[in-house]
Amino acid sequence: RAGRVGTGMGGASGVGLRDRRGSAVAGVPVVFSPAIGGGSMNPATTSTGSDGTASTIWTLGPGAGIHAMLAVAAGVKDTVYFTATATAGRAAALVASVGNNQTAGAGTPVAVAPAVRVNDALGNPVAGIVITFTVSSGGGTASGTTATSNASGIAAVGSWVMGSLPGTNTLTASAPGLPSVVFSATAAAAPVVAAVTPQPLVPGSAFVISGTGFAPTVAGNTVRVSGVTATVTAATTTQLTATVPCVPSGTVPVVVTSAGAVGGAAMATLTGLTRALAVGQAYVAPSNTASR
DSSP: OEEETTSBOSSOEEEEOBOTTSOBOOSOEEEEEEEESOOEEESSEEEOOTTSEEEEEEEOOSSSEEEEEEEEETTOOOEEEEEEEEEOOSEEEEEEEEOOSEEEETTSBOSSOOEEEEEETTSOBOOSOEEEEEEEESSOEEESOEEEOOTTSEEEOSEEEOOSSSEEEEEEEEOTTSOOEEEEEEEEOOOEEEEEESSSBOTTSEEEEEEESOOSSGGGEEEEETTEEEEEEEEOSSEEEEEOOOOOSEEEEEEEEETTEEOOOEEEEEOOOOOOOOTTOOOOOOTTSOOO
């Protein structure tokens, strides 16, 4: 059998009690109780009638999936199980699933495509609901703006690109008859490198990048020297400290990416690392530098 969550199954669910000769047995207490999925029985306790039967109205629990009810008669070893599949109710709410409150560079997409979950009144996912995503402020763009909720109730926009100016961007997810969900993201200005010190840069040594628009955490910044990633060891909004990677000597570009926004290249001088080795001595480059 099947029914919607939180609702009564159509008609009564009952058991019959017979003796060894097949005759109805009246007046035997029978207890109905939930085995899987919760729910309620009305009545939960009753007795067999003159025809040997006892019945109850089974109301399914709040969760979608398999539900079970058991019936036990006093003095009888056998237990009778009833099963039913509870399906989600009508769509009642949209909730943000992933992708809210992100930061990305102006004119670049957010890292995680925003997605909503469609729920029924009891919080179960509802499939098959068409969701429309609309850029509502910030001047950005979106692709894949129409999506249908899947079996988990999830519908996601294809991509969301921030507007060209720094500031707040919003994206609205809506469906007919349901309250909308608004996603917010911050479009960050591209970082600006004012100075790279000391110079010349030496592979394996620390160097400092001064400027503006850097992310305040180490994880929020990526530094590349001549295309090779340098390990960032400290960060503020105006200064980054990193370790020079192993790259060829010469004039090299230093590029900072902060919160997804890519800054312009600053040129710096890099010199090779010179070491004096005795006859037969070997030098092993540090494992955290890239070989060229």
